[in-house]
Amino acid sequence: MRVQIADIQKMKQQGEHIAMITAYDYTSAQLVERAGLPVILVGDTLGQVVLGHPTTLPVTLDDMIHHTRAVVRGTQRTLIIGDMPFLTYSNVEQAVASAGRFLQEGGAQAVKLEGGKPVLPVVRKLVDLGIPVMGHLGFTPQSVHRLGIQVQGKDVDRAANLIDDALALDLAGVFAIVLELIPAELAREITRLVRVPTIGIGAGPWCDGQVQVFHDMLGLFTDFVPRHTRRYATLSETIMAAVQGYASEVRGGQFPTMAQSSTMDEPVLQEALRRCGVPPALGDV
Numbered sequence: 484m485r486v487q488i489a490d491i492q493k494m495k496q497q498g499e500h501i502a503m504i505t506a507y508d509y510t511s512a513q514l515v516e517r518a519g520l521p522v523i524l525v526g527d528t529l530g531q532v533v534l535g536h537p538t539t540l541p542v543t544l545d546d547m548i549h550h551t552r553a554v555v556r557g558t559q560r561t562l563i564i565g566d567m568p569f570l571t572y573s574n575v576e577q578a579v580a581s582a583g584r585f586l587q588e589g590g591a592q593a594v595k596l597e598g599g600k601p602v603l604p605v606v607r608k609l610v611d612l613g614i615p616v617m618g619h620l621g622f623t624p625q626s627v628h629r630l631g632i633q634v635q636g637k638d639v640d641r642a643a644n645l646i647d648d649a650l651a652l653d654l655a656g657v658f659a660i661v662l663e664l665i666p667a668e669l670a671r672e673i674t675r676l677v678r679v680p681t682i683g684i685g686a687g688p689w690c691d692g693q694v695q696v697f698h699d700m701l702g703l704f705t706d707f708v709p710r711h712t713r714r715y716a717t718l719s720e721t722i723m724a725a726v727q728g729y730a731s732e733v734r735g736g737q738f739p740t741m742a743q744s745s746t747m748d749e750p751v752l753q754e755a756l757r758r759c760g761v762p763p764a765l766g767d768v
């Protein structure tokens with residue numbers, strides 16, 4: 484049985500911080516579940532960290548469904564949230580079709596979408612249809628060309644707007660709200676005001692939970708560390724050392740040895756060679 488939406492909401496009521504992380508494939512999802520995290524977001528950061536795009540904008544619904552299915556196959560207990568990509572929820576009808584694919588084809592239990600008041604009709608419809616929706620406010624990467632990559636909500640108007648949006652999403656029925664790149668104090672107040680859990684990324688320590696991008700947190704990139712990330716490992720170095728070690732052993736003839744090989748009875752090999760009309764193997768009588 485997977486973690487339920489109600490379990491996540493109970494965690495806020497009980498003051499238990501929610502640790503969430505992104506994953507995009509079977510192996511990483513399996514590791515995250517074994518590490519005991521209750522929620523995985525199959526984020527559209529897939530575009531940057533897996534597919535090599537400069538932003539999340541080129542990610543398609545088919546890309547997301549494909550990766551969501553892999554994450555679902557790698558997990559049995561974790562709540563899986565699929566991230567609705569750019570322009571797949573521009574109106575209610577399109578959003579129903581897109582979210583439906585996440586649940587029916589992808590096997591996700593919930594979806595996430597970006598934005599405040601403009602997406603309220605979509606949120607209400609999905610929730611009415613029984614599809615749990617996570618909101619996403621602050622820096623919303625699908626609007627990167629309008630917003631730029633910077634902390635949002637630092638002046639009165641924008642801070643008030645974000646508070647209004649969070650309250651409106653809460654009322655519309657989202658089960659949680661991601662707050663990305665907003666001042667910690669603003670995130671603290673939103674967290675106090677809304678009934679549902681807030682999940683921060685670059686939004687300070689007072690959110691109900693935190694989300695991080697798998698590749699950022701594990702140091703899978705050699706040169707880029709976002710300011711809001713703490714590296715818990717530097718796997719890029721570990722992986723490069725392992726790959727260099729492998730290549731060097733192949734070049735030097737130290738890998739593989741007979742320990743990584745299988746053998747066959749010599750007479751069987753000789754008979755096979757004889758049947759093919761080729762000379763016996765070197766060193767054989």
Ligand code: KIV
Nearest residue numbers: 505526527528661694
């Ligand atoms: O796509 C993603 O990974 C996200 C998180 C950064 C919240 O939206």
